[in-house]
Amino acid sequence: MTTPLPPYKYAGIYALDPHTDAGWQAMASVYEQDLGARLAMRDEVKTAAQATIIRMYDVLAQDYQHNSKTPLSMEKAREKAATAFFADDPKSAGQIGSYTGGMAYLTGQAAEKPTVREMMTALFNAAYFASNSRKDKASSEDISLKNTVQRIYFNSSTTPERDAQTLDLNHAYLASYTDYLTNNTTLNALRKLFTKQHAFDKDVFALGSLALYSSSHYKEYQLCQIARGWRDPQGKYTYPADYLRLGSGTGLSAAERDHLGKAATILLLEGFDATFTQNDESLKPEQIADMKTKCNVIDVQNSYWYDPDGTKRCLGYVTITAKQITTENVRASDLDHAAAAGPEYPLPWSEGWKSLGINPGSLWYKEYCLNRGYPLIAGLSGTAARMFSAFAWLNVPNCPALDFAKALLAWMLPTRDHSLYEILKAIHIATLNTKNQNETTSPSGQYRKQRLLPHPIDNTEIDALSAALKQGAAPAYPAIEKLLGLMTRDPNILDTSTPDPLSIITQKINTYVAENGSKRKLDQSPLGDINGEDVMLISAMAKYIPMVDDPNNPPSKDRIQEEMNPREFDALNRLLNDETEITRVEEINRWLKRMGVAGPDIAPPDGSGFAVASVCGIYAYTTATYALINSADKSPNRFDGIRDAALRGANKALDDLEKGTVTYSTCVTVMESDELGGYFDKAADACYGLSKDPTKKGSGEKSQEGPRGEN
Numbered sequence: 284m285t286t287p288l289p290p291y292k293y294a295g296i297y298a299l300d301p302h303t304d305a306g307w308q309a310m311a312s313v314y315e316q317d318l319g320a321r322l323a324m325r326d327e328v329k330t331a332a333q334a335t336i337i338r339m340y341d342v343l344a345q346d347y348q349h350n351s352k353t354p355l356s357m358e359k360a361r362e363k364a365a366t367a368f369f370a371d372d373p374k375s376a377g378q379i380g381s382y383t384g385g386m387a388y389l390t391g392q393a394a395e396k397p398t399v400r401e402m403m404t405a406l407f408n409a410a411y412f413a414s415n416s417r418k419d420k421a422s423s424e425d426i427s428l429k430n431t432v433q434r435i436y437f438n439s440s441t442t443p444e445r446d447a448q449t450l451d452l453n454h455a456y457l458a459s460y461t462d463y464l465t466n467n468t469t470l471n472a473l474r475k476l477f478t479k480q481h482a483f484d485k486d487v488f489a490l491g492s493l494a495l496y497s498s499s500h501y502k503e504y505q506l507c508q509i510a511r512g513w514r515d516p517q518g519k520y521t522y523p524a525d526y527l528r529l530g531s532g533t534g535l536s537a538a539e540r541d542h543l544g545k546a547a548t549i550l551l552l553e554g555f556d557a558t559f560t561q562n563d564e565s566l567k568p569e570q571i572a573d574m575k576t577k578c579n580v581i582d583v584q585n586s587y588w589y590d591p592d593g594t595k596r597c598l599g600y601v602t603i604t605a606k607q608i609t610t611e612n613v614r615a616s617d618l619d620h621a622a623a624a625g626p627e628y629p630l631p632w633s634e635g636w637k638s639l640g641i642n643p644g645s646l647w648y649k650e651y652c653l654n655r656g657y658p659l660i661a662g663l664s665g666t667a668a669r670m671f672s673a674f675a676w677l678n679v680p681n682c683p684a685l686d687f688a689k690a691l692l693a694w695m696l697p698t699r700d701h702s703l704y705e706i707l708k709a710i711h712i713a714t715l716n717t718k719n720q721n722e723t724t725s726p727s728g729q730y731r732k733q734r735l736l737p738h739p740i741d742n743t744e745i746d747a748l749s750a751a752l753k754q755g756a757a758p759a760y761p762a763i764e765k766l767l768g769l770m771t772r773d774p775n776i777l778d779t780s781t782p783d784p785l786s787i788i789t790q791k792i793n794t795y796v797a798e799n800g801s802k803r804k805l806d807q808s809p810l811g812d813i814n815g816e817d818v819m820l821i822s823a824m825a826k827y828i829p830m831v832d833d834p835n836n837p838p839s840k841d842r843i844q845e846e847m848n849p850r851e852f853d854a855l856n857r858l859l860n861d862e863t864e865i866t867r868v869e870e871i872n873r874w875l876k877r878m879g880v881a882g883p884d885i886a887p888p889d890g891s892g893f894a895v896a897s898v899c900g901i902y903a904y905t906t907a908t909y910a911l912i913n914s915a916d917k918s919p920n921r922f923d924g925i926r927d928a929a930l931r932g933a934n935k936a937l938d939d940l941e942k943g944t945v946t947y948s949t950c951v952t953v954m955e956s957d958e959l960g961g962y963f964d965k966a967a968d969a970c971y972g973l974s975k976d977p978t979k980k981g982s983g984e985k986s987q988e989g990p991r992g993e994n
Contacts, residue, residue: 308963311658311756313500315703317634319696320529321769322689331679331686332402332756335390336368338679339409339428343367346431349449350906361386361895367409373414373543376632376698377404380542398536403694408665410673428673432487436461452736453676459730464498466725472493490665492667493672493712494730498719503647504663510645516691520582520629521637521698530695541632555581555628579605580631603628625647635661648667657704664701667691667709675713675735684741689767703763704752711749714742733927770793779914787893794824800848816854820867822852824886825895827868831882834875845866 291868322328340361348360368389371380377400379388387393389405397405411429425545435446439800444463447454463470464485470492474483482491493505527534535543566574571583588596639661640646674687688710695701701709714735724730735741744766751762795818799805805815813821826847828836830956844852854865865873875882885897 287394293305311656312699312702314699314760315658316529316699318703318764318769318842319693320533322693323697323765325689325693325768327683327686328399328689328693328767329396329402331682332399332690333391333397333679334682335674335679335687335690336402336409337672338677338682339406340364340368340390342452342677343426343428343431345813347426350434364426368405370408370412371542373631374633375404376630376634377401377407377539377694377805379405380536380544380545384538397538398533399690399693400533401536401538403670404691406673407670410670414665415837428676429486430489432457432461432676436487437465437485447528448486451678453735454677455737456733456735456901457676457734458723460496462727462730463488463724464492466727467495468726473644488672489671490668493668496719497712497715498722499597499716503708505646505713506647506650507662510641510647510745512642523628526698532670533697556603556604557628558602559586560599560602563597565597568598574602581605614733633694634698637731651704654755655704660699660702660703660705662701664691664695664705664709665809667695667706668713669699671710672735675737678737680778682734683744684738685744685748685767688745692767705856707748707752707763710745711752714749715748730733742922792818792822792825792895796848796851802850819850820854821898822895823847823855824871825866826851827855828882828886828898830873831872834872834881837868837872886972 336382340773342362344357344361348357348365365386368380368386370378372378376631384395386391388395389397389402392848393395402704409427411427431450432452435452436443437440443458444454447457447832460835463486470483473491475494477491482489483495484492488490491504495501518719523535529828535644565585565587566583571585574580574583580602584601584603585600586598588598614763640661641652643652648659670691671684671688675684679687688707691706691710692703696703697704715732717734719732720734721731724732736745747766748763751759751766753759754762786809793813795809797816799819805819808815808818810818817938827843830842830846840856847855855868858864858866
């Protein structure tokens with residue numbers, strides 16, 4: 284992927300008006316989502332998540348067998364330990380319930396392969412989610428890493444060092460950390476003051492305690508907690524197509540869909556019903572808004588059909604209402620791809636951006652968002668700190684800590700549970716700042732603080748991420764991409780050592796156009812089913828669109844003719860078909876005017892080749908209808924969504940062209956983006972909408988449970 288580019292203009296935006304950061308927030312949020320989606324496809328990320336599952340599975344099974352009240356075979360112990368990785372909660376993203384693949388699926392032994400989201404969610408379950416969901420104290424039946432560690436270190440009848448070594452846990456760190464949890468004077472005082480919040484409980488995953496252990500960062504943890512506020516997720520829905528549009532590998536898997544289909548309740552409602560009403564005209568936004576105020580109405584979606592000639596026809600609208608659940612799988616009609624007809628139903632969980640937010644007037648927001656340029660979503664990620672700690676405690680063999688950090692980013696960035704800063708800063712706090720190393724953990728002086736990661740190279744790589752984070756967003760983004768092993772993308776540079784799909788498309792088109800621009804008979808097209816005339820049209824569009832600085836004042840024919848060869852000019856000015864007098868150039872002008880964007884915002888005239896690739900993506904999957912563009916986000920910053928959709932289309936175009944399966948002339952049914960959902964890209968207000976009531980903004984040590992049960 285080569286989109287979107289890192290957004291660097293926040294300083295200028297804030298200099299003009301420190302309160303108008305919505306544009307920067309939208310650009311940076313889309314960029315970070317894309318970074319997470321790219322990481323989710325990398326082999327080392329999947330390997331790290333799977334290796335950690337295998338290691339935790341071994342630890343839990345061995346511990347359960349050892350502590351069983353009756354003799355138990357390892358096979359039976361592993362069957363019992365496997366239950367820790369699965370949960371049936373439909374309101375928790377990434378869950379697959381009692382999926383038939385079981386541990387064979389999660390450990391990569393089945394034909395189907397799990398996604399990073401599924402694997403990280405399974406680790407989340409087995410680390411502490413199941414334990415936190417129970418009110419009873421830890422017991423041998425409470426299978427989780429949390430229970431194993433706390434039984435070893437908080438049960439005086441055991442020998443911690445021996446038990447930890449038997450399981451090959453990170454005893455050097457755990458011994459000092461659990462001594463601090465038990466005997467630290469400051470921590471015990473805070474525990475008495477905040478008995479109801481649980482942030483300082485004698486709990487290895489209590490976030491307040493973890494932050495205080497890394498004492499030099501505790502102040503930021505406090506500021507973050509003060510800045511946090513609750514959101515009401517009501518009416519903020521996401522849909523299956525939202526996940527699919529995030530990128531390859533981020534759509535809901537068969538296992539996730541299967542689990543959702545079996546869920547007894549969805550969105551706290553007993554079920555859904557959909558009623559189609561035939562209507563020749565689209566409902567207006569105000570009509571939809573009015574209908575959604577009616578009793579039990581969840582959503583109203585216009586439905587459209589595009590004829591082969593590009594004519595858009597309204598079929599009617601679908602009203603989704605609450606009703607008694609039936610045995611039918613209500614998710615069976617969900618969209619399988621972003622251009623399907625639907626209707627699709629809201630997903631039952633709330634991502635971080637829906638239920639938590641940051642007060643834009645807070646000190647933490649001003650420092651790290653306004654001054655440093657980082658988008659902030661829900662506060663420092665308790666999930667990231669806990670999960671990274673769990674990884675280090677397990678001593679996962681042959682697995683770099685950096686790769687597990689990538690897995691955390693791949694898990695939470697695409698769905699905007701947390702931002703890049705919130706995840707990496709939480710990891711940094713968990714690892715312990717070097718200045719706090721060797722501080723005593725309690726008055727006895729028996730133990731001194733240890734860094735979380737036992738291997739120097741792991742600490743060096745994670746510290747490098749933390750150092751880059753201090754610089755502020757503009758220099759940090761490309762530095763972090765490089766540290767993560769991703770190619771930093773520059774719009775003026777095409778990497779020639781490992782050509783990406785966009786550069787391949789661009790090279791094929793440019794070479795063909797150069798060789799055939801003046802020929803009477805065109806050579807065979809380099810793009811399979813897309814013929815030579817269409818290749819010329821793609822090239823012409825890529826040159827013309829950047830010329831339209833003002834959709835209300837398009838360039839003259841003379842200027843167009845100067846910029847392209849005769850075959851390109853002819854393709855651009857030819858009638859669309861025999862039944863219309865509209866040329867392609869006139870259609871482009873009308874389209875840009877209707878969308879309200881300038882040409883350079885979609886296909887930049889920078890000579891990089893992205894314009895060619897972008898238009899190829901537009902053309903190959905839309906023909907005259909521009910369905911791909913119409914399904915892009917129509918937020919105030921919509922040109923980023925348009926370019927993003929087009930470049931994703933260009934990638935897919937190359938794959939399909941090479942396979943010979945491109946179907947660019949096929950009719951598609953499309954809903955408008957605001958009706959499909961598209962809420963991720965529309966969440967530019969992520970730092971707004973909090974309660975004005977100061978009593979609801981949080982307090983210094985308040986423990987606020989987030990969508991993943993985190994502080």
